[in-house]
Amino acid sequence: MSTYPNVKFLTSAAEAHQLAPDVGREIAFAGRSNSGKSTAINAITQRSGLARVSRTPGRTQLINFFELVPERRLVDLPGYGFAKVPERVRLHWLQLMEHYFNVRESLVGLVLIVDSRRGLGAQDAGMLEWVLARDRLAHVLLTKSDKLNQRDAQRVLRETKAACADTSVTVQLFSALAKQGFEEARRVMDGWLNDTQKKAPVVT
Numbered sequence: 001m002s003t004y005p006n007v008k009f010l011t012s013a014a015e016a017h018q019l020a021p022d023v024g025r026e027i028a029f030a031g032r033s034n035s036g037k038s039t040a041i042n043a044i045t046q047r048s049g050l051a052r053v054s055r056t057p058g059r060t061q062l063i064n065f066f067e068l069v070p071e072r073r074l075v076d077l078p079g080y081g082f083a084k085v086p087e088r089v090r091l092h093w094l095q096l097m098e099h100y101f102n103v104r105e106s107l108v109g110l111v112l113i114v115d116s117r118r119g120l121g122a123q124d125a126g127m128l129e130w131v132l133a134r135d136r137l138a139h140v141l142l143t144k145s146d147k148l149n150q151r152d153a154q155r156v157l158r159e160t161k162a163a164c165a166d167t168s169v170t171v172q173l174f175s176a177l178a179k180q181g182f183e184e185a186r187r188v189m190d191g192w193l194n195d196t197q198k199k200a201p202v203v204t
């Protein structure tokens with residue numbers, strides 16, 4: 001991604017009616033709680049402290065919008081898969097996500113953050129199916145790759161690519177700590193945010 005010197009926090013949404021205006025293009029970051037979504041947004045935008053990072057899983061229950069430039073946004077979605085979240089919170093998450101993915105015309109693609117030590121789980125695969133069914137693009141960051149040796153990192157990359165082989169989903173290794181994969185991620189996202197790939201029509 002070309003650098004975005006004016007990237008800034010825009011707004012948070014706890015409810016459907018609080019979403020940022022649906023104009024231009026945006027890319028959403030999704031993944032399990034604690035997978036490293038907020039950290040990846042900070043790394044890719046080169047702005048530590050932009051998105052709040054937490055050691056406590058499930059902290060980000062809001063949809064957080066960040067503006068790169070006017071009408072271009074990154075969106076930090078609340079994580080899933082955290083066992084200790086009460087049922088009431090889980091249901092709210094589901095309703096908010098369904099609403100977001102169903103109505104959001106400016107959403108061009110999803111960056112799915114997967115902890116490389118865990119690999120692609122059932123909920124991650126479900127999330128990919130969900131966005132592909134809505135004709136959006138998807139790219140997987142296998143993050144925290146610094147926690148794996150080279151051989152294991154390559155194996156999880158190969159396995160994840162194989163799992164996505166019949167789809168348009170692309171996959172890469174990523175580490176905020178080791179500064180691995182930033183350029184590759186930015187290239188994909190730049191393609192989505194600029195006009196190089198036409199946004200697919202919204203299916204409802």
Ligand SMILES: Nc1nc2c(ncn2[C@@H]2O[C@H](COP(=O)(O)OP(=O)(O)OP(=O)(O)O)[C@@H](O)[C@H]2O)c(=O)[nH]1
Pocket residue numbers: 031032033034035036037038039040052053054055056057058059060078079080143144145146147174175176177178
């Ligand atoms: N070693 C290592 N740790 C990382 C990396 N990325 C994130 N982490 C750590 O993983 C933990 C969770 O990171 P977050 O970015 O807060 O994860 P999140 O997906 O936004 O979590 P929720 O908002 O709770 O859903 C933090 O302790 C981070 O420091 C990475 O590339 N390498």
Ligand SMILES: [Mg+2]
Pocket residue numbers: 037038039052053054060076
């Ligand atoms: Mg977060």
